[in-house]
Amino acid sequence: MLMLVNCSNCHTPLQLPTGALSVRCAICHAVTLIAEPRGLPPPPSPSSFTHYRPDYPRAPPPGAPSPYNHAPHGPLSSVHGSKRAVICGISYKNSRQELKGCVNDAKCMKYLLVNRFNFPESSILMLTEEEADPYRRPTKSNIRMALYWLVQGCQPGDSLVFHYSGHGSQQRNYTGDEIDGYDETLCPLDFETQGMIVDDEINATIVRPLPLGVKLHAIIDACHSGTVLDLPFLCRMDRNGRYFWEDHRPRTGVWKGTNGGQVISFSGCDDDQTSADTSALSRVTSTGAMTYSFIQAIERGQGTTYGAMLNSMRSIIRSTDGDLMGGGMVTSLLTMLLTGGSGVGLRQEPQLTANETFDVYAMPFSL
Structure with missing residues (x-):
């Protein structure tokens, strides 16, 4: 079974040779003793990627x-x-x-x-x-x-x-x-x-x-x-849905x-994107652009399906106004409310990933 450890200096994941008690990092050259072993499960057969695998280890019992x-x-x-x-x-x-x-x-x-x-x-x-x-x-x-x-x-x-x-x-x-x-x-x-x-x-x-x-x-x-x-x-969704x-x-x-x-x-x-950090006034209460768009899509009744949810979130973020300062992820909630969603759009696009494919416009969204 493949074992991985984090480099004790730069934290890069490293493969631990079978039977070895230490490993040298190729990035920073630090020597790491066995720590945080990470055993990965054996690869599944190609036909089982999107199906239930009864042979795969189940969730650990309490205390494990x-x-x-x-x-x-x-x-x-x-x-x-x-x-x-x-x-x-x-x-x-x-x-x-x-x-x-x-x-x-x-x-x-x-x-x-x-x-x-x-x-x-x-x-x-x-x-x-x-x-x-x-x-x-x-x-x-x-x-x-x-x-x-x-x-x-x-x-x-x-x-x-x-x-x-x-x-x-x-x-x-x-x-x-x-x-x-x-x-x-x-x-x-x-x-x-x-x-x-x-x-x-x-x-x-x-x-x-x-x-x-x-x-x-x-x-x-x-x-x-x-x-x-x-x-x-x-x-992978385009702007037309x-x-x-x-x-x-x-x-x-x-x-x-x-x-x-x-x-x-x-x-x-x-x-490959960064979430925008925007805040109009120091006294304005801010929330993350993505979190805000997620909550707003639900509150506006636009989160009926996963496809509708994703489209609504992207539309809300594209219409968000604010002072762009790349690298963070907060946006002015007050600015969004005052402008009614008009103005400069944030340069980020929410993404949807899943463990298996499905029709995003047919599956109802629910938590």
Whole structure:
């Protein structure tokens, strides 16, 4: 079985030779002892990419270690009911990477889930810098634990949501499982010292273990986030609403789908795009452009199907006015309301990816 470790210095994913106790990084030349072993499952047969695979390992039972050995060691919430969510908003306050709307994104998303989709508050795990509990701060370790908690013990009929608002990035891929040669990443609060969370890990933690009958939605408001869940298919849609499914299954044959469950991800932009950071006035309450468009599409009654949802989000973002400052992901909510959606459009296009293809204009949208 292929084993991967993160370089202890630059955090690049490295292949660990069979039987080896250490590996030297070709990028920074640091020697890394065995740490964070990541066993990848054997590749499936070509005919099974979009079908339930009963031979694939099922979601781990409660208390079992996650695929990346980050089982919760802190007092996380217990599982409540059939709806569960992890909401993460990171502002990187008082740093040169500071963002203005991400904590507001988290609060707005929680309100939407509770009041529109009947998620119990006790089933929503919030990770923001405002949290006093050290286990609720959006550090790399806590986000990893929260993702494991999200899928732990899930059962058929469960609806899961992962929302993230913060910085996203890319890094070179050296395993050959990315079409563009880059892994997409999320940047936790402590990413400068602890490193980023790579799409391979996100996929292994919340996508691959998902059992039949469970649905997971990811709403990712970050730069370079188009395929940050490493899902096999991307809905390539033009401005007229015509689309086709772009195949992102890696040529290496590494399995990137689920264990029978359904995963659909809305992301703020394509892998090679950045989400715009716009704010008209310092006293204006800001939210992420993508998060705002997602919520507005639902509130306006335009989220009937996944295709209608994606078209509505893109239309809202294209019509957003503001002061463009590339690299972040916040936009002036007040400016959007005052202008009625007129003015300069943001240079980003929300994307839809999934573990299997479907008719986006026929499948009803629901959380």
